[in-house]
Every structure is written in C-alpha cells, then in structure tokens.
Amino acid sequence: DKSTGRPTKKKVVAVVGGGLVGALNACFFAKRGFNVEVFESREDIRQAKVVKGRSINLALSHRGRQALKHVGLEEKIVSQGIPMHARMIHSPSGKQSPIPYGKKGQYILSVDRANLNKELLREAETYPNTKLNFEHKLHDWTAETGLMTFVRSDGSKEQIKADLIVGCDGAFSAIRKQFLRRSRFNYSQTYIPHGYMELTMPPINGQFAMKPNYLHIWPRNTFMMIALPNLDKTFTCTLFMPFEEFEKITTGDEVIEFFQKYFPDTIPLIGSDALRRDYFRLPAQAMVSVKCSPYHINDKCVLMGDAAHAVVPFYGQGMNAGFEDCIVFDEIMEQFNEDFSSVLPEYTRVRVPDDHAIADLAMYNYIEMRAHVNSKWFLFRKHVDNILHFIMPRTIIPLYTMVTFTRTRYHEAVERWHWQDKLINHGLMFSSAGAVLVVSFMLIKNPPDVNKLIFAAENLWNRLMALKTSVI
Numbered sequence: 001d002k003s004t005g006r007p008t009k010k011k012v013v014a015v016v017g018g019g020l021v022g023a024l025n026a027c028f029f030a031k032r033g034f035n036v037e038v039f040e041s042r043e044d045i046r047q048a049k050v051v052k053g054r055s056i057n058l059a060l061s062h063r064g065r066q067a068l069k070h071v072g073l074e075e076k077i078v079s080q081g082i083p084m085h086a087r088m089i090h091s092p093s094g095k096q097s098p099i100p101y102g103k104k105g106q107y108i109l110s111v112d113r114a115n116l117n118k119e120l121l122r123e124a125e126t127y128p129n130t131k132l133n134f135e136h137k138l139h140d141w142t143a144e145t146g147l148m149t150f151v152r153s154d155g156s157k158e159q160i161k162a163d164l165i166v167g168c169d170g171a172f173s174a175i176r177k178q179f180l181r182r183s184r185f186n187y188s189q190t191y192i193p194h195g196y197m198e199l200t201m202p203p204i205n206g207q208f209a210m211k212p213n214y215l216h217i218w219p220r221n222t223f224m225m226i227a228l229p230n231l232d233k234t235f236t237c238t239l240f241m242p243f244e245e246f247e248k249i250t251t252g253d254e255v256i257e258f259f260q261k262y263f264p265d266t267i268p269l270i271g272s273d274a275l276r277r278d279y280f281r282l283p284a285q286a287m288v289s290v291k292c293s294p295y296h297i298n299d300k301c302v303l304m305g306d307a308a309h310a311v312v313p314f315y316g317q318g319m320n321a322g323f324e325d326c327i328v329f330d331e332i333m334e335q336f337n338e339d340f341s342s343v344l345p346e347y348t349r350v351r352v353p354d355d356h357a358i359a360d361l362a363m364y365n366y367i368e369m370r371a372h373v374n375s376k377w378f379l380f381r382k383h384v385d386n387i388l389h390f391i392m393p394r395t396i397i398p399l400y401t402m403v404t405f406t407r408t409r410y411h412e413a414v415e416r417w418h419w420q421d422k423l424i425n426h427g428l429m430f431s432s433a434g435a436v437l438v439v440s441f442m443l444i445k446n447p448p449d450v451n452k453l454i455f456a457a458e459n460l461w462n463r464l465m466a467l468k469t470s471v472i
C-alpha cells in the first residue's frame, strides 16, 4: 500500500517444521501479516502424550527471552520456568558449591520443552492468517518454483507452493537436502564421541530432592552430568558420556557401580532401583554439530534454527541461538521493507558468522570440559572469572556472561574473549615481572647482612626443633 510501499496482497510463507524455532517463526511472520502455513511431520503435540527420547527441559536465557518478548510470550514462558541463579557444582565427595551467575537479575531458566512448543503453537494459531498442518512430512521441493511435496500420515501426497520457504526442520533437515545439491554450498557435520541419556530425579516427600534454583553440575572430565529442575519438583538429569562407556555398562549392578564411583551423591536421590531400570529404558542419544552456508537460495528459501546450525549442547544455547535467528531475520525484514531478494542474502551475510561462532564455542566448551574440567577446576575458573569481573566490570566480562546474559553478537563475544585473555596474560606477565624488579631493586638498595641472615635462620631452626621435641 502507498504508506509503507509494501505489496498489499500478503505473500504465502511456508514454515517447514513446527518445533521450537518453526513455531516461533510462524508468530514472527504472522505478526507481519503474511499468510503462514506451518507443516509439521509429527502429530499435534498439544493432543499427544509425552514425546519420548528428546531433551525434556532446556535452559532458556537472554537471547531466547528477547525473541519470546517480541511475540508477547516472554512473561508467560518465564512464569512457567524455574530460575537458576547459580551453578551448583557437585564434587565427588558430595560437597555442593554454588557459584552465582552474576548480579541479581542474571539467571537462566529451566523450561519444559514440550510445554514451550505447545505454547508457541498455541500462540501461532491465534493469528487468523496462520494455518498449522500436522502429520505433513516434507518429501521434496524445488527452489526454482517453490513447489513442495508433502507425504501425509495416510501416505497420500500433497503439493503446495509458497512465495517463501523457511526451513525449520531441525538438524536432519529435509529442506537442507536441496541446498546440498547446489554448487558453492558449504556444509560440515560432526558427531561427537559422547552420547547423552536423561534420568529423572523424583521429589522426596513432595519436595525437590536438591535445591531447585540451581543448574546442578557434576563435572568429571570425560563424564559430566547436569540436572535442571521441573515444575513437578523432579529434576531431569542428563548424563554425558562416550558411547563406548555407555556400552560397557550392561547390568544394573554395573550402573550402580559406575554411579557409586562418579556420582555417589545422586544414587539415593535418583534411587538405585530407578537407576537400574531407567538406564536401560532408552539408548544414549547422539549429538551432532552442523555448520553450513549460505542459509538461503535466491529469494525463495532460508534455513533457521538447527536446520541451519545444530550445536552440541555444552553451552545451553542451541534453542537460544535459533530463537535469536528469528529476531535477526525480522530486523532485516524491517530494514529492507520485506523485499525477500534483499533480505535473504543480508540474513546470510549477518547471521552465518554468529551461528558458526556459537557452534565453535559449544564444541570448544565440550572439548575443554571433557579434557580439564573437574569440580575443583570448574570452581577455580568461575571464581577467577567473577573476581576479575568484580575488579574491572567494564573491562573483563566472562565469556559465559556475554553469551548467556547479553545479545552481544556471538562472533564479537569470541573476539572480545580473545582480547580479554591477552590482556589478562599480559597483565599477569607484567605484574610478575614488576614484582621481580621491585624485590631485586630492594635487595640491591639494602643488601642483607649475610651473617645476620644465617644467625636468624639458625635461631629459627633451633626454636622449631625445641618446639617439636616439646610436642612429642
């Protein structure tokens, strides 16, 4: 229309994948007045029972909250989440040490994945210009025409055309398959040797088995476990371990023996019978890291969320990054007046460096934690971070803080982290060099009387010996 210069007949946007990012994206596009069609291969989870085999709760932080805020869902989701104000580090002896994430308002939220997905789908459906199509699995599509072929649960096929296709169909994206056939499309995927398994820690006498407002972490180098609280007063514990270690444990006794060695404090809390049973309920799940670019094809198709960048979960940022994709895309839509031929290449240009940065950071965290991080090292590192930040709050900002509590572009957070590291290393070098200089200057200025020094040492030695004999 004349005022905005935007086309009056709103285009059709097909969102493939009705998971967390697809459902949120549907809200972003619907809010702009597009005719949105969501195609989800699974059944409508709002009617289904518990989805097996997926990470049951997730850590929602600033980036994800800002995206939810944009579609008016932040307060609702936050009210259904549980704040985690600090890490609670569990040592092998069972000692628990809290380390705050930062100032009062800096906390992350444990949210239920299925509930979050339902709320997002519900919100998407409130827009009259949005239609949700469940049990529609994308089978094939062509970039030239934007024609998609879906297979429905009864095996019938349906062909749909759209002006824009948004691939939000996760780490094993069918939409992305077409990208792989095109020249100059860069793609890499890495399966890490670790798998993950979820175990539930039930309430004790109706109360949480551990303090609820913490991200509980058992860092054991190769083995790591975390526990996030749920509204039903359970904890979802996620055990990360190499597949070959999972495979070594084949009996209930071996499960207990393993937990007795690495996570003894959790046995009475999870329950040894439950451990014996639940450990064999589902096999350990794989974790894959996917990076690709470009994220778009002409003005026809764009990838977002795990379809564009699946990251290993060692930073708790996968969903947060996918949610932030939606904000960034929307900002560029505003900037280029919804002209897809300009918006899509600009989205690739802006977003690829950041999503690759968080993919690398998550992998770095995994390698760092697997190699070095036990409870002592975790505590030491985080206390040093917090002390340096306290001393120089505007100069030293812990990387985890930049990633989790700000919308600093991921790649800029990494650059700043490297700069800070240099500053600290140079600072340490200069201060130790300075100390050596001061002491040597003092020694030169007032050289000690060597005889006096020997007499004092002998005196001290005799006193120690006298003390020792008197004690014995």
Ligand SMILES: Cc1cc2nc3c(=O)[nH]c(=O)nc-3n(C[C@H](O)[C@H](O)[C@H](O)COP(=O)(O)OP(=O)(O)OC[C@H]3O[C@@H](n4cnc5c(N)ncnc54)[C@H](O)[C@@H]3O)c2cc1C
Residues within 6 Å of the ligand: 016, 017, 018, 019, 020, 021, 022, 039, 040, 041, 042, 055, 057, 058, 059, 060, 136, 137, 138, 139, 168, 169, 170, 171, 172, 173, 174, 175, 196, 238, 304, 305, 306, 307, 313, 316, 317, 318, 319, 320, 321, 322
């Ligand atoms: C163990 C674990 C722990 C995690 N913890 C966190 C955390 O604490 N914080 C965080 O931010 N992130 C976390 N993540 C990452 C987070 O789960 C993902 O980043 C997020 O789910 C990505 O959302 P998505 O919508 O892009 O993809 P998905 O959630 O995978 O959704 C994709 C959707 O597309 C559908 N689909 C797939 N193929 C087709 C097709 N051909 N046709 C139609 N539909 C299709 C699927 O059914 C699904 O509904 C974790 C991941 C794992 C594995």
Ligand SMILES: Cc1cnn(-c2ccc(OCc3ccccc3)c(C(=O)O)c2)c1-c1ccc(Cl)c(F)c1
Residues within 6 Å of the ligand: 059, 087, 215, 217, 224, 225, 226, 240, 313, 314, 315, 316, 365, 368, 369, 373, 377, 378, 381, 382, 400
């Ligand atoms: C789900 C979620 C949300 N955030 N984090 C997270 C990740 C890493 C962290 O530090 C890395 C580090 C600690 C010590 C030294 C170097 C790096 C911290 C932190 O600083 O508290 C928090 C996780 C998470 C996910 C999986 C595992 Cl295995 C895990 F332990 C935690």
